């Protein structure tokens with residue numbers, strides 16, 4: 206089928222995610238034929254550096270021989286089977302390894318198949334735990350304004366990005382939302398490198414006041430992704446852990462985006478040397494190959510569900526593809542690669558390169574801030590640098606950068622006015638250099654008037 210026919214059918218039948226379909230009248234989706242390392246390659250042979258790891262999932266590049274092999278090996282045994290009443294070695298090994306690798310005592314692993322579902326499971330587990338240990342009034346969750354935890358109704362209820370949730374407000378769960386860290390526009394006039402997370406005060410006050418009805422606090426550790434890669438300091442998480450301990454509230458860490466090496470450590474909580482009570486992982490868990498997610502928790506929480514069947518304490522939550530063996534096999538291979546190829550150490554030069562570009566971006570008249578943690582960096586475009594006034598969202602400056610970058614061979618997918626980089630961890634220095642150059646050029650073009 207030629208491209209024109211393919212796109213006609215796409216227009217006729219496909220509804221793409223997080224997209225105003227009418228935009229496709231001007232810029233149709235690009236049919237991708239194959240991948241090769243950090244590149245996505247379309248049917249005409251055009252190559253695009255995947256600067257966003259295809260929505261933050263890809264870790265070691267596309268079409269990776271080792272991951273391909275792991276998938277083939279498992280497919281030749283069994284692709285999927287029910288995970289209730291049955292189990293399998295890839296799932297067991299993965300659970301054991303994640304329990305070992307994650308911070309603290311997260312010894313129990315509950316499988317789902319996407320990030321939002323991992324969040325749903327965490328919220329339900331936390332809620333049910335309090336019901337079953339005799340504190341049933343703990344029913345509400347706290348989250349940060351601008352947080353993003355997924356699109357299903359529970360996850361959306363604890364998300365703050367108004368863009369995604371405003372219209373659904375009447376059907377969302379009731380919870381508490383507080384102002385979180387916003388280091389670029391810090392209301393206290395402090396620097397993220399030296400502050401004591403003074404912005405923790407609203408959360409502290411809320412929990413002191415309402416803890417009797419609070420089940421848990423959910424947060425994206427260190428980087429609020431969809432909010433525009435807002436980076437905040439580890440001390441915020443240290444304070445959060447202390448607060449949760451003091452008031453018997455669960456700390457739910459959503460490491461779906463930041464887990465698996467993105468921040469320079471395997472898990473973002475390691476920067477703060479704290480451990481959550483529940484932790485959600487997905488995205489990079491299979492290196493961008495298969496839909497898989499997990500909710501990890503402590504034995505203490507697990508034990509509150511462990512009893513005779515007739516007590517009805519079981520966690521009766523399931524998905525058809527729970528613990529998919531193909532996905533688990535690939536996830537095990539991902540962990541092998543992290544270990545055998547010392548991936549975290551290997552990213553050091555690339556992290557340095559990102560640092561080196563800070564000045565090149567910040568010298569631009571319409572760039573307010575270049576921020577970076579590990580292998581994630583973001584450039585915030587502003588209408589006025591001195592007042593930090595954002596461009597009105599209707600101008601779609603980020604979308605214009607996306608269009609410009611595509612023409613030059615890079616996939617960037619800005620979040621509003623924030624152009625960010627979250628490439629595969631194995632991106633080579635020259636590829637990263639090219640990606641940054643394309644982004645800088647695109648920003649100059651788009652902010653000229």
Ligand SMILES: Cc1ncc(COP(=O)(O)O)c(C=O)c1O
Pocket residue numbers: 319320321322324353354355356425430431459460461462463487488
């Ligand atoms: C921090 C965070 N939590 C949850 C999710 C939801 O994951 P999924 O899109 O797999 O449902 C995302 C997705 O971007 C995310 O970034």
